[in-house]
Amino acid sequence: MLLHLSVKDFVIVDRVELEFSPGFTVLTGETGAGKSILIDALALVLGDRGEASMVRAGSERAELAAQFDISQLPPLQAWLNANDLANEDGECLLRRVVDSNGRSRAFINGHAATLQQLREAGEWLVDIHGQHAHQSLLRAAAQRALLDGYGGLIEVQRQVADAYRAWQELKQQREAGESNAMALAQEREDLEWRVKELAGLNFSADEWQELLNEHARLSNAVSLIDGARYGVEILSENDVSLISQLAALLSKLNQLREYDSSLKETIELLEPAEIQLQEAAHSLNHYVQKLDLDPERLNDCEQRLNAIHTAARKYRVAPEQLPELLAAANARLASLIETADPEALVRKEQAAKSCFDALAKKLSTGRKQAAKKLSQKVSATLQQLAMAGGVFDVALNPVVDGASFGYENVDFLVAAHAGMAPKPLAKVASGGELSRISLAIQVATIDVAAVPTLIFDEVDVGIGGGVAEIVGGLLKDLGAQHQVLCITHLPQVAAQGHQHLQVSKQTQNGTTLSHIETLNKKARVEEIARMLGGVEITDKTRAHAAEMLARN
Numbered sequence: 001m002l003l004h005l006s007v008k009d010f011v012i013v014d015r016v017e018l019e020f021s022p023g024f025t026v027l028t029g030e031t032g033a034g035k036s037i038l039i040d041a042l043a044l045v046l047g048d049r050g051e052a053s054m055v056r057a058g059s060e061r062a063e064l065a066a067q068f069d070i071s072q073l074p075p076l077q078a079w080l081n082a083n084d085l086a087n088e089d090g091e092c093l094l095r096r097v098v099d100s101n102g103r104s105r106a107f108i109n110g111h112a113a114t115l116q117q118l119r120e121a122g123e124w125l126v127d128i129h130g131q132h133a134h135q136s137l138l139r140a141a142a143q144r145a146l147l148d149g150y151g152g153l154i155e156v157q158r159q160v161a162d163a164y165r166a167w168q169e170l171k172q173q174r175e176a177g178e179s180n181a182m183a184l185a186q187e188r189e190d191l192e193w194r195v196k197e198l199a200g201l202n203f204s205a206d207e208w209q210e211l212l213n214e215h216a217r218l219s220n221a222v223s224l225i226d227g228a229r230y231g232v233e234i235l236s237e238n239d240v241s242l243i244s245q246l247a248a249l250l251s252k253l254n255q256l257r258e259y260d261s262s263l264k265e266t267i268e269l270l271e272p273a274e275i276q277l278q279e280a281a282h283s284l285n286h287y288v289q290k291l292d293l294d295p296e297r298l299n300d301c302e303q304r305l306n307a308i309h310t311a312a313r314k315y316r317v318a319p320e321q322l323p324e325l326l327a328a329a330n331a332r333l334a335s336l337i338e339t340a341d342p343e344a345l346v347r348k349e350q351a352a353k354s355c356f357d358a359l360a361k362k363l364s365t366g367r368k369q370a371a372k373k374l375s376q377k378v379s380a381t382l383q384q385l386a387m388a389g390g391v392f393d394v395a396l397n398p399v400v401d402g403a404s405f406g407y408e409n410v411d412f413l414v415a416a417h418a419g420m421a422p423k424p425l426a427k428v429a430s431g432g433e434l435s436r437i438s439l440a441i442q443v444a445t446i447d448v449a450a451v452p453t454l455i456f457d458e459v460d461v462g463i464g465g466g467v468a469e470i471v472g473g474l475l476k477d478l479g480a481q482h483q484v485l486c487i488t489h490l491p492q493v494a495a496q497g498h499q500h501l502q503v504s505k506q507t508q509n510g511t512t513l514s515h516i517e518t519l520n521k522k523a524r525v526e527e528i529a530r531m532l533g534g535v536e537i538t539d540k541t542r543a544h545a546a547e548m549l550a551r552n
Contacts, residue, residue, distance in 0.1 A: 001483045002126070002453045003091070004067040007041045009059035012514045018501065019518070024479030026494045027487045027516075028527055029503030035487045037503070037514055039128060039457055042066060045094045046122030047115045052102035057511075065095040068125050072452065076124040085111050085121075092125070094118060127451045129438035137412070137438055138426045144410040147394060150445050151370025153363060157405065160359045164404045167352040173335075174345040188336040191329050194315075198326040201311055208308070208320050215301040232288065235281035243281065246274050360406045367396055367408065374444060381440035384470045386463040387433065389418025392440065412441070436463075436471070443474050446481055454478060456486040468492035476552070491531040495548040500524050524549060 007016040018038075029035050044050055045066045055062045070076050071090035080086035085108045087093075095107040096118070106113045108121060129137070137143065148157045236243045250270055257263045312319040371394035382390035396408040413422035416433045428434045435456050442454060456475065463471065472493035478484045479498060488494050500519040505512060519527055528545035529537045 001069045002042075002066060002485075003069055004065075005038070005041065006063075006065040007037075008063040009056040010041055010044075010062040010064060011037055011054055011056060012505075012512055013037055013041075013516075014056065014513050016516050018516060020483070020485075021499045022479075022483055023498035024476045024484045024486070024496065025499040025501060026497035027485065027501045027503060028489065028494050028531065030505070030530075031489070035503045036457065038485075038501075038516065039455060039487065042126060042455070043128060044098070045096050045118070046126055046128075047106075047119035049115075050096065050098040050102070050104035052098070052100055054098050055100045060100055062098045063095075064097075065093060068092045068094070068453075070125075073124055076121065079120065079124070080109070083117065085109055085113065085117070092121065094121065094125075123451075125451065126453045126455060128455045129435050129442075129457065137441060140409060140411065143412050143425075144405055146441075146445055147367060147370055147374065147410050148363075149450070150374055151366050153366045153370065156359065156363045156366060160356065160363050160406050161404045163352065163356040163359050164402065167349065167356045170345065170349040170352050174342070174349050188333065191333045191336065194329050195326065195333055198311065198322060198329065201307065201322070203308055203311075203322055205320050205323050211301060211304060211308075215305060218301060231284045232281055235277055235284070243274065243277050246270065246277065250274065356402065360402060363406045364396070364408060367406075367410070370394075371396060371410075377444040378437075378440045381443055381474070382437065384467065384474075385436045385440060386467045387416055387436060389415075390437075391415045391422060392437070393422050395422075439471070439474060439478075442478055446478060451482075453483045453485070456484070464490065465492075469496075472496035472552075489531065491528045491545070491548060494531060495528055495545075496552045500527065502527055521549075 001022060002020045004020065005016070005018045007013050007018075009015075027035055027038060040048075040054075041064050044054065045064050050062075068091060070080075070092045076092070077086065080092065087109045093107075093109050097105045097107075104115075106115055106118050108117060127137070137146070145154075148154055233241070235241055250267065253263055253267050253270070257267065308319050308322070311322060315322070315325055317325055375393050378392035379390065382392060391414070393413040395411040395413050397411055399407055399409060412425040414425055414428060414437055415422045416428065416437075425434075425437065428437065439456060468490040469492040472490075473496060475484055475486055475493065476496045476498075486493065486497075494500065500523075501516055502519050502523070504515050504517075506515055507513070525542055525545045526537070528548060529541045532545055533541040
């Protein structure tokens with residue numbers, strides 16, 4: 001849900017800070033006041049192309065930021081985490097800066113981001129319905145996802161995608177086996193020799209370090225023995241050994257302590273040293289007894305090291321990488337052995353295709369049922385939206401060889417008026433009609449719509465009276481489950497909003513600025529009255545406005 005929008009030095013806006021509420025928010029204002037600026041600002045934050053002309057005249061840059069509550073959007077949270085763009089407060093801050101030279105920068109939660117990343121995040125957050133690029137309903141993938149969601153087919157579609165991938169992998173294996181039989185046979189023979197040689201080496205990474213340590217010890221045994229014996233002699237075995245000298249010193253100090261008790265501290269420091277020297281002498285003596293010269297074992301170690309180094313040089317890897325090389329060779333050999341049996345591969349491929357076929361047919365059946373219900377539901381709503389005779393149809397176009405999404409493409413078709421041939425939704429020319437069609441689809445699929453914030457622009461173009469009131473009611477209904485924003489010039493729609501924003505144009509020091517503010521109850525009466533009345537707003541008009549607000 002959109003929580004906050006900050007706009008600075010954008011087109012004719014100097015500074016605007018807006019707080020948004022859940023439910024249905026209307027945006028009104030006189031013609032030319034700049035009502036579309038709010039949507040243009042959001043579109044820029046969501047990844048639209050930035051241009052130097054968007055920076056307010058005389059300013060160095062335009063700065064825009066939108067803060068969203070994403071606590072109910074686990075997929076977006078996962079995406080942010082995967083891209084190192086997350087924060088920990090359950091919110092998402094999108095920010096965009098456009099310099100006066102046209103240079104643009106983007107940020108997500110304070111981290112530098114690409115425009116593509118802004119667009120990807122925006123697809124989870126906002127749908128703008130009207131003549132804008134962020135309208136997901138114009139994308140084939142979004143139409144298919146919406147139909148599958150409406151029909152409760154998301155899990156089946158996921159199973160179809162998994163089955164398709166498994167089938168294609170086996171198909172590629174079988175085709176590779178058929179086209180590269182000789183090359184694969186030669187590779188198999190080479191791998192068999194490699195596996196035989198490396199397996200015969202019987203080498204592990206743990207053995208490598210142990211072998212190096214043992215070789216170092218055996219090859220330097222003479223020096224180790226001489227050094228250890230020298231240490232034993234210095235510590236305890238000659239006439240002036242460290243232990244005997246320290247014992248003599250302690251004896252002398254203990255005698256002198258009778259005359260000066262302050263020597264006690266020094267004695268207490270030296271006594272542990274005597275014990276440690278004795279333990280060190282014992283340890284070195286034990287080490288000398290265990291250590292011996294073993295030329296035969298040294299020769300074995302050197303031969304083993306030589307064999308390992310030879311294999312490592314042959315396969316151009318470090319010695320400790322030989323076990324990994326063996327594991328990779330075994331895995332590849334197993335795959336080639338399987339590929340060498342074409343009949344087994346064909347059987348596996350056929351089984352995988354049969355699995356895909358069964359799931360895809362189940363998905364097709366569900367889509368046909370959902371398409372019929374959705375077509376009827378949206379078509380019925382269109383009749384209420386000044387599109388009498390309008391028809392909405394969900395076409396399922398066959399994909400002969402199948403795809404990861406099944407055996408059909410989903411295409412939303414619409415005929416805005418009676419007698420017109422249905423056309424793809426993306427080719428509907430009128431922005432107002434497109435917005436109303438989108439509204440009808442959103443109402444029909446309200447329980448499965450994933451995007452939390454819906455924005456409608458020009459949804460009431462060309463309508464009025466009772467139809468306008470119906471449009472307002474539908475938007476208000478949508479606002480019960482989503483955050484809905486709507487730019488409108490109709491009082492029947494504006495009166496049904498839970499929150500009301502007004503756009504006005506002001507001139508300061510010869511500069512025209514657009515101003516946006518949230519209206520209180522009294523100000524709403526005045527704004528609805530303005531929308532109802534003409535040049536002069538009468539008490540009667542205000543009373544009518546107050547009555548409309550009271551009904552909603």
